[in-house]
Amino acid sequence: MPSRPSACAAAVLVAGLLVGCGTESVATPERPGGRACPTDELRPDPAATENTPEARALADALDPPKRGTGAHAAYDDTYSSMEVDRPRGRVTLCVSDLGRGRAWVAAVRKAHPDVDTGRVDLRLAGWSKKEVDAAGERVRKHAAQYEKEYGFPVSTLSLDGAKGLTVGTSREGAASREFRERLVREAGAVAVRVEVAHEVGGDLARRPDAPAATRAR
Incomplete structure (x- = not known):
């Protein structure tokens, strides 16, 4: 400008x-x-x-x-x-x-x-606060259902307009492809990172149609 x-x-x-x-x-x-x-x-x-x-x-x-x-x-x-x-x-x-x-x-x-x-x-930023809050609310809303269906808890959930959602779960949950795919579907266009609760370095999961530059490496 x-x-x-x-x-x-x-x-x-x-x-x-x-x-x-x-x-x-x-x-x-x-x-x-x-x-x-x-x-x-x-x-x-x-x-x-x-x-x-x-x-x-x-x-x-x-x-x-x-x-x-x-x-x-x-x-x-x-x-x-x-x-x-x-x-x-x-x-x-x-x-x-x-x-x-x-x-x-x-x-x-x-x-x-x-x-x-x-x-x-x-x-x-990648998403507005409104978008991230809505995605986080959908994940929170279905947390009990996830644990019933997959056996994995949503122990922690953090929201960030640049990073998207970070879901903390058990070690088995962080390793489950099916669980991550369900979280990605729930979050919609917002990125989801699944980590072992209280640890760092989880995998970043995005929708299959996400731009290549922003997909998980």
């Missing part, structure tokens, strides 16, 4: 993020230096005891939708997650559609001209 003139000419590109005032930086896989979610590499400043006023004001103005409610309920279909002051003084907004994300930031800029929307870093 084009930068605003004059006042923002000093903005510089650092570690792939546009730092300084101006237009929000947009992270896309195709754009040099662009990044997609997850935001695991974004670490908070260990010396900071509170949010910067600029980032806090921006986060308040963005006001992510809460289950389809709030001032920005119209963006419930694209909002995934938000990180404040990671990096310091900025807000990372993860969305499943960058065009919708830009529209959201533009709406905030218009409604809150006193807030510096140039501090927003848009990142592309």
Whole structure:
């Protein structure tokens, strides 16, 4: 996107993020230096005891939708997650559609001209929070049925807009192809990772028609 003139000419590109005032930086896989979610590499400043006023004001103005409610309920279909002051003084907004994300930031800029929307870093998430929550709810709803049919518990379930669902189960459950395929069908378009509960490194399972770049390796 084009930068605003004059006042923002000093903005510089650092570690792939546009730092300084101006237009929000947009992270896309195709754009040099662009990044997609997850935001695991974004670490908070260990010396900071509170949010910067600029980032806090921006986060308040963005006001992510809460289950389809709030001032920005119209963006419930694209909002995934938000990180404040990671990096310091900025807000990372993860969305499943960058065009919708830009529209959201533009709406905030218009409604809150006193807030510096140039501090927003848009990142592309795999799914919206709404999609992931719905997939997780379907898995939770049928957890007792899975254990009855397959003999494997759903011990833990974590939701992430970049990684999808992570299901923790028994060692036998994590090794069961039939169980994983059932979870994938239940989750729909959202990715499912099946792990032994309290361990890491489970296999990522996706629908057979998922793009090759995102299938399990």
